[in-house]
Amino acid sequence: xxxxxxxxxxxxxxxxxxxxxxxxxxxxxxxxxxxxxxxxxxxxxxxxxxxxxxxxxxxxxxxxxxxxxxxxxxxxxxxxxxxxxxxxxxxxxxxxxxxxxxxxxxxxxxxxxxxxxxxxxxxxxxxxxxxxxxxxxxxxxxxxxxxxxxxxxxxxxxxxxxxxxxxxxxxxxxxxxxxxxxxxxxxxxxxxxxxxxxxxxxxxxxxxxxxxxxxxxxxxxxxxxxxxxxxxxxxxxxxxxxxxxxxxx
Amino acid sequence: xxxxxxxxxxxxxxxxxxxxxxxxxxxxxxxxxxxxxxxxxxxxxxxxxxxxxxxxxxxxxxxxxxxxxxxxxxxxxxxxxxxxxxxxxxxxxxxxxxxxxxxxxxxxxxxxxxxxxxxxxxxxxxxxxxxxxxxxxxxxxxxxxxxxxxxxxxxxxxxxxxxxxxxxxxxxxxxxxxxxxxxxxxxxxxxxxxxxxxxxxxxxxxxxxxxxxxxxxxxxxxxxxxxxxxxxxxxxxxxxxxxxxxxxxxxxxxxxxxxxxxxxxxxxxxxxxxxxxxxxxxxxxxxxxxxxxxxxxxxxxxxxxxxxxxxxxxxxxxxxxxxxxxxxxxxxxxxxxxxxxxxxxxxxxxxxxxxxxxxxxxxxxxxxxxxxxxxxxxxxxxxxxxxxxxxxxxxxxxxxxxxxxxxxxxxxxxxxxxxxxxxxxxxxxxxxxxxxxxxxxxxxxxxxxxxxxxxxxxxxxxxxxxxxxxxxxxxxxxxxxxxxxxxxxxxxxxxxxxxxxxxxxxxxxxxxxxxxxxxxxxxxxxxxxxxxxxxxxxxxxxxxxxxxxxxxxxxxxxxxxxxxxx
Numbered sequence: 001x002x003x004x005x006x007x008x009x010x011x012x013x014x015x016x017x018x019x020x021x022x023x024x025x026x027x028x029x030x031x032x033x034x035x036x037x038x039x040x041x042x043x044x045x046x047x048x049x050x051x052x053x054x055x056x057x058x059x060x061x062x063x064x065x066x067x068x069x070x071x072x073x074x075x076x077x078x079x080x081x082x083x084x085x086x087x088x089x090x091x092x093x094x095x096x097x098x099x100x101x102x103x104x105x106x107x108x109x110x111x112x113x114x115x116x117x118x119x120x121x122x123x124x125x126x127x128x129x130x131x132x133x134x135x136x137x138x139x140x141x142x143x144x145x146x147x148x149x150x151x152x153x154x155x156x157x158x159x160x161x162x163x164x165x166x167x168x169x170x171x172x173x174x175x176x177x178x179x180x181x182x183x184x185x186x187x188x189x190x191x192x193x194x195x196x197x198x199x200x201x202x203x204x205x206x207x208x209x210x211x212x213x214x215x216x217x218x219x220x221x222x223x224x225x226x227x228x229x230x231x232x233x234x235x236x237x238x239x240x241x242x243x244x245x246x247x248x249x
Numbered sequence: 250x251x252x253x254x255x256x257x258x259x260x261x262x263x264x265x266x267x268x269x270x271x272x273x274x275x276x277x278x279x280x281x282x283x284x285x286x287x288x289x290x291x292x293x294x295x296x297x298x299x300x301x302x303x304x305x306x307x308x309x310x311x312x313x314x315x316x317x318x319x320x321x322x323x324x325x326x327x328x329x330x331x332x333x334x335x336x337x338x339x340x341x342x343x344x345x346x347x348x349x350x351x352x353x354x355x356x357x358x359x360x361x362x363x364x365x366x367x368x369x370x371x372x373x374x375x376x377x378x379x380x381x382x383x384x385x386x387x388x389x390x391x392x393x394x395x396x397x398x399x400x401x402x403x404x405x406x407x408x409x410x411x412x413x414x415x416x417x418x419x420x421x422x423x424x425x426x427x428x429x430x431x432x433x434x435x436x437x438x439x440x441x442x443x444x445x446x447x448x449x450x451x452x453x454x455x456x457x458x459x460x461x462x463x464x465x466x467x468x469x470x471x472x473x474x475x476x477x478x479x480x481x482x483x484x485x486x487x488x489x490x491x492x493x494x495x496x497x498x499x500x501x502x503x504x505x506x507x508x509x510x511x512x513x514x515x516x517x518x519x520x521x522x523x524x525x526x527x528x529x530x531x532x533x534x535x536x537x538x539x540x541x542x543x544x545x546x547x548x549x550x551x552x553x554x555x556x557x558x559x560x561x562x563x564x565x566x567x568x569x570x571x572x573x574x575x576x577x578x579x580x581x582x583x584x585x586x587x588x589x590x591x592x593x594x595x596x597x598x599x600x601x602x603x604x605x606x607x608x609x610x611x612x613x614x615x616x617x618x619x620x621x622x623x624x625x626x627x628x629x630x631x632x633x634x635x636x637x638x639x640x641x642x643x644x645x646x647x648x649x650x651x652x653x654x655x656x657x658x659x660x661x662x663x664x665x666x667x668x669x670x671x672x673x674x675x676x677x678x679x680x681x682x683x684x685x686x687x688x689x690x691x692x693x694x695x696x697x698x699x700x701x702x703x704x705x706x707x708x709x710x711x712x713x714x715x716x717x718x719x720x721x722x723x724x725x726x727x728x729x730x731x732x733x734x735x736x737x738x739x740x741x742x743x744x745x746x747x748x749x750x751x752x753x754x755x756x757x758x759x760x761x762x763x764x765x766x767x768x769x770x771x772x773x774x775x776x777x778x779x780x781x782x783x784x785x786x787x788x789x790x791x792x793x794x795x796x797x798x799x800x801x802x803x804x805x806x807x808x809x810x811x812x813x814x815x
Contacts, residue, residue, distance in 0.1 A: 041717075051561040052716045054756040066755060071561050086755075090718075093752045097721035130745060131725045156714065175556065175714070178539070180724050182714030 013079040027069035027080055028056055038082050039091055039123055041098075041116060042157035043070040044207055044227055046234035047166055050158050055091050055120065058082045092124040100131040101180070102138070103152035104210070110223035111211030117155060138183065143193030146216055147205050151183050154212040159227075160184060160204035167233055172198045184212075203229065253524050254515035256398055263394035270308040270329070272352050274298075276344075277323040277382060279314035279469060280461070280500060281622070286340070287322035293341035294324070297348035307352055310391075313469020315382035317369060318622035325382070326351055337363040368638040369620045374601060376609050377585045378625045381469040386504055389511045392472040398517060400592035401476050404483060405525045408591075413484035414440065417587070419595035421607035426452060426543075426580035427655060427684040428760075429606070429673035435577055438567040439485040442575035449487035450571070450578040451478055453494040453501065454548060456540040457656025458707065459615040460687030463581040465623055466611070467494065467501035470585070471508035475531065477584030479522065480591055482529045485577060490529060492581075493548055495536040505533050540657075540711035544759050545578045547713065558713045559759035580685070582611055602628035606672035610683065616653075616690035619644050626671075633667040636690055647692035651775070655684025657704045657711075658764035660771025661697065680771045682764070697776040698783060702730040704768040712761065719762030722753035726769065739785050747773065 008020035014031050021030045026049075031038050041053035049071045057066040061079035066087065069080070098104075098117060106112045120126075138151035158175060161184065165171040172195050176185035186192040205213040206226045214223045228245065236242050267273065276291040294309045315323045320337035324347060327333040334357060336347060343361055350356045375381075384391035392398070404413050418433035439447055451474060455463040467474055478490050494502050509531050512518045520528045534552050541547045542557040549571045551557040570576025586608060590598045602608050606628040612635065614621045619641030626635060632652055636642065643649050651661040654671075660681035662669070669675050676683050691700065709723040729746040732738040750766035757763045773780060 049561065050715075051758060054716055054718050054758065057756055068561065086751075089748070090752045090756050093749065094717050094721075094756065097725055098717055100725065101721045132728045134724060155717070156720070177714070179710065179712040179714045180720055182720065 010074055010076050012074045012077070015080070015082050021074045025074055027058060027060075027067070027072050027074055027078075030074055031069065031080070031082060036082055038069050039120055040070060041120060041155060041209055042159065044159050044163075044230060046230035047159065047162040047207075050162065053094070053155075053157060055094060057087060057090070059084055059087065088124065091120075092126055095120050095124045095126050096129050097131055098155050099126070099129050100133050102134075102136060102154065108220055109153060109211040110214045110218045110220060111153075111208075111225070112221040114221075114224050115211060116209035134180070136180075141186070141192045142216070143191035144195075144198070144216070145193065146200055147192070147202065148214055148216050149184065149186075149192060150212050150214070152212075153210045154184055155210055156182055156184070157209055158184075159207040159209065160213060163203045163207050163230060167230060168199060168201050168203050170197045170199050170201075173204060206230075254393075254398075254517060256393055256402060259390055259393045260396075263390040267308070267394070268329075269305075271306045272303075272326060272328045273308045273310055274347070274352065275310045275312045275315075275325040275327065275382065277313070277315045277321060277325075278311035279318075279381075279465060281314065281318035282321035282323060285318075285321040285338075289341045290322045290324065290339050290344045293344035294348060297345040298352075301348055301353055303348065303353060307348070310385050311387075312383060313381040313386050314378070314465045314623050316373070316378075316622050316624060317363070317620055319618075319620055320363060320622075323363070323382075328352075328355075333365075335363040335365050336361045369622075369624070369641065372630075372634065372639050373625050374609050374627045375625050376589050376598075376601070377466060377473075377582055377611055378469075378623070379589070380473065381465060381623075384470070386469045386471060387507060389472055389508070389515065392470070396592065397472055397588070398476055398523075400588040401479050401483075401517070402523055404480050404591050405523050405527060410440065410484045410486065413480060413591065416591060416595050417484070420590045420598040421595075421602075421605075422583065422586055422590060422598070423606065423673065424580055425582035425586070425610065425685070427658070427682055429683060432579065432583055435567065435579070436481065436485050438565075439487065439575055439577040442567050444575045446489055446574060447485065447487040448571040448574055448576040449478060449482050449485065449490040450548065450552070450576060451490070451492040451581050451584050452543060452545075452548060452578050453492055453498070453581045454536050454543040455495065455498075455581075455685055456543050456711075457658075457685055457687040458704075459689050460613045460656060460685050462611040462613055462623065462686045464498050464501050466581055466585050467492075467498065468504055471501075471504045472512065473585045473588055474505070474581055475508055475512055475518070477587035478531065479517065479529055480587050481577075481579060481584060483522075483527050487577065488528060488530065490531045491552055491571075492531065492533045493536060493542075493552060494533060495542075496538055502533055502535055509533065539713070540707075541713045541759070541761050544761060547759070548578065549576060556713075558715045559761075561758070582686070603670065603672050605674050610671070610686060612686045612688045614640055614688055614690070616688075617643050617647055617692040617694075618690050628672045629670045631668050631670055632662060635671065635688065636667065640690060643690070643692045647694070649690065650693045650695055651691045651697065651700075651772075653681075653689040653691065653700065653768070654687065655682040655764075655767070656687045657707045658682060658760065658767055659684045659687075660767045661691075661700065661775060662771075663775040665775075680767070680774055682767070696734070697772040697779050698730060698734050701769045701772045702727065702734050705730050705765065708761065708765040712765075716756075716758035716762060718753045719757040719759075719765065722749055722757075722762070723765055725749055726753065726766070730769070733780060733783050736783055737785060738783060743780060743784060 008022045010021040019034045038056045040056040042050045056069045058069045059081040060067045141149040161173040164173045187195045298307045324336045324339045414436050422432040423429040539557045542551045544559045547557045547559045566576040611625045653661045705727045709727045712719045714720045754766045
C-alpha cells in the first residue's frame with residue numbers, strides 16, 4: 001500500500017465505520033487497516049493488482065456498478081458497503097465454481113487446513129457445490145527437485161506469476177492456454193525442473209493460496225504457506241527496513 | 250521528403266481516363282462474391298472483351314461489395330450516358346454474354362437483371378459504403394477521383410485540430426463498435442492527455458458471428474479508413490497509428506498495407522503530410538484470432554506482443570494505453586465516417602438518423618431472409634423495415650421469429666418488437682445492443698434455447714480465462730443450457746442458469762463476460778415458454794405429474810407416503 005507522508009486526509013465510511021484514508025489508498029487497503037475483512041483471492045499485498053478473482057467487489061454508494069476494492073482508490077466521502085445479500089451470493093457462486101473447476105479434494109491435499117480457497121468456502125457459506133464438477137485432466141509437474149506443481153488445485157490467481165516476475169525478477173511462470181484451458185506454465189511450457197531461469201527461491205510456493213504449489217515431501221495437511229513474506233520483502237526493498245517476522249513452519 | 254500528391258491533377262486525369270471508355274463494367278470482387286465464383290467471372294469478362302475486340306471501349310473494374318451478397322456474384326454495366334444495369338448470380342457464361350450482348354449490341358439479358366429500384370437498394374443511405382462497389386479498392390486514383398483525401402486537405406489547410414473535434418462533436422458521431430460512446434469526447438480526451446507520443450488505433454478486430462462490416466470497409470475502401478485516421482490523428486495530436494486487423498481477414502490486411510504504402514509514397518503519410526507540418530506513421534497489426542482482442546485493453550496488450558487479456562480500467566487508454574502512452578481506439582466504421590463528415594459538415598451528417606443516434610449504421614444481414622448482404626441504413630429505421638423491406642422478408646412463407654443483433658453480446662428481439670427503432674438507446678432498452686452490426690434473422694424453425702446455447706458456447710471458447718466468473722461461469726452456463734436443450738434439464742437448472750447470468754454479468758472483468766449472459770437473458774425474457782417446455786417436469790412445475798419413477802408400493806397399506814410419518 002502506498003502510504004504517503006503525513007496524516008491520513010480522506011474521510012471515508014466502510015460498513016458504517018468512519019475512517020481517514022491516505023492519498024492513493026484503495027478501498028481494500030483502508031478496510032484492512034481498520035479491520036474490515038473483504039474476501040479476496042488473487043490480491044496479495046506487495047504484488048501488482050490482477051483483478052481476476054472478482055471476490056473483492058464492493059458496493060459504493062451512488063455507484064450503479066460494484067467496484068473492485070483492490071483496484072479502486074478511495075475518494076473523499078466515499079461510502080462503501082463491503083457485503084450485501086447479492087454480493088454474498090455472487091461470491092458464493094464464484095467460489096463454488098472455482099471448486100467445480102479444479103479437482104479440489106481437501107482430504108487428500110497438502111494444504112488442507114492452510115488453504116485460502118478452503119477459508120473462502122467457509123467465509124462465503126459454501127456447503128455444497130451446485131454446479132457440474134468439471135474434472136479437468138490437469139497435469140502435475142513434479143520435475144523440480146524442491147517443489148511440486150499440481151495444476152488440478154490451481155485457481156489461476158497468478159500470484160506465482162506476479163511474485164516471480166515482480167519480486168524475484170525471474171519470470172519463470174506465466175499463463176498458457178485460454179479460457180477454461182488456461183494453466184500455469186513454466187518457461188513457455190517446459191517442465192519446471194528444466195527451467196534455466198528458476199532460482200529455487202520458493203516465493204511462488206509461499207504465496208500460493210491453495211495446494212497447487214507445495215514443498216516436495218509434505219504429506220496431506222502438512223503444507224504451510226507464508227504469503228506475508230512478500231510484504232516483508234517489499235518493505236525491505238522499498239523502505240530499507242527489515243522488520244521482525246515470524247517464520248512459517 | 251516524399252513527393253506530394255496533387256489531388257486535383259490525379260482526380261482530373263483519372264476522370265479523363267474513365268471518359269475514354271464508353272462502358273465501364275464493374276465486377277464485384279469482395280470476399281462474399283469471390284466465394285460465389287467472382288474470380289472466373291472477372292476473367293470471363295476480360296477475355297470476352299478481348300475476343301469481341303472492345304478492349305479500348307470497355308473497362309472492366311474489380312470493385313468492392315455491392316451489397317446484395319445473397320445474389321452474388323454481381324456485375325454492374327455502366328454505359329456512358331445511359332442507365333446502369335446490375336446483373337445477379339453471374340456465371341462465366343453469363344459474363345461472356347454480358348459483353349457480347351449487352352455491351353456490344355446493347356441488348357439486356359433480362360432474366361439476370363437485378364432491379365436496382367427495389368427497397369433493398371432504395372431504402373439504404375450510403376455514407377461509409379459510398380465507394381464500395383463503385384471503385385477499385387486497390388487504386389488510390391479511383392478514391393481520389395471520388396473526392397477522396399479532399400477532407401484531409403481541407404482540414405490540414407483550413408482547420409485547427411480543435412475545430413475538427415468541434416465538427417465531429419456537432420455531428421453527433423458515436424462509436425460504431427457497439428457501445429456508442431461519443432467520438433468527439435474520446436478525441437478531446439486524447440487531445441488533452443499529457444504525454445508524447447500519442448497513439449491512435451483503428452479497431453478492425455471484428456469477431457461477431459455473421460458480421461463483416463469492418464472487413465468490407467477495410468477491403469473495399471481502405472483509403473477511406475486511412476483518411477479518417479489521418480484526420481483523427483491530426484485532431485488529437487497522435488503521431489503513430491495502428492490498424493488492428495484480425496488474421497482471418499487476409500485481403501483486408503493486404504489491401505490496407507498496399508494502401509498505406511501508396512499513401513506514404515504520395516506524401517499522405519509520413520512526414521509533412523500534404524506539405525503541412527503534421528506527421529503520422531501508420532502500421533497494420535494482425536491479431537491472432539482471439540475474440541477478446543476486440544476489447545480495448547486486450548487489443549493493446551496484443552499490439553504490445555503480450556497475451557491478449559483485458560486489464561482493469563481505470564487507467565483508461567486515453568490516460569495510459571499502448572506502452573503506457575495516451576492512446577485512443579476507434580472502430581474502423583467510426584473512422585470511415587470521419588472524411589464524409591469533415592467534407593460535408595456536421596449539419597449534413599446530423600440530418601440522417603435520430604436525435605441521439607446520428608448518421609447511418611452498416612449491418613450485415615444474415616439468416617432466414619430473401620436478401621442477405623451488407624446494408625447501410627439511417628439510424629432509427631425500424632427493425633420491420635430492415636427485415637421486410639430491405640431483407641425482403643422470410644423465404645418460403647416462413648414466419649419471423651426473432652432478430653439477433655450484437656452477436657454474442659447482444660440479444661434476440663421478438664416479432665412484437667419489430668416496430669422499435671434501431672438505434673443505440675432503443676436496442677439497449679430492449680436488452681440487446683447495437684453491437685458492431687451483425688443482424689441475424691431467425692424464422693420459426695429455430696428453438697431459442699439452442700440459439701442461446703450456440704452463443705454461450707462461443708463465449709466459453711473465447712473467454713480469455715483471466716477472471717473467474719467468466720472463465721468458469723461460461724462453462725457452467727453452457728453445461729446448463731446444454732442440459733436444457735437436450736431435454737434433460739430440470740427447473741433447478743433453469744434457476745441456476747438465471748442466477749449465474751446475474752453473477753457473470755455483474756462480476757466479470759471485461760465486456761465479454763459482462764455481456765455473455767445477454768443472449769440467454771433476452772431469450773428468457775421473450776421466449777421463456779420454450780425453455781419451460783424443454784424442462785423435465787417435476788412436481789413443483791405446472792402441477793403436472795412427477796416424471797421421477799413412482800416409489801415402490803409400500804407393503805403395508807396403512808403406511809402412507811405423505812407426511813413422512815415413518
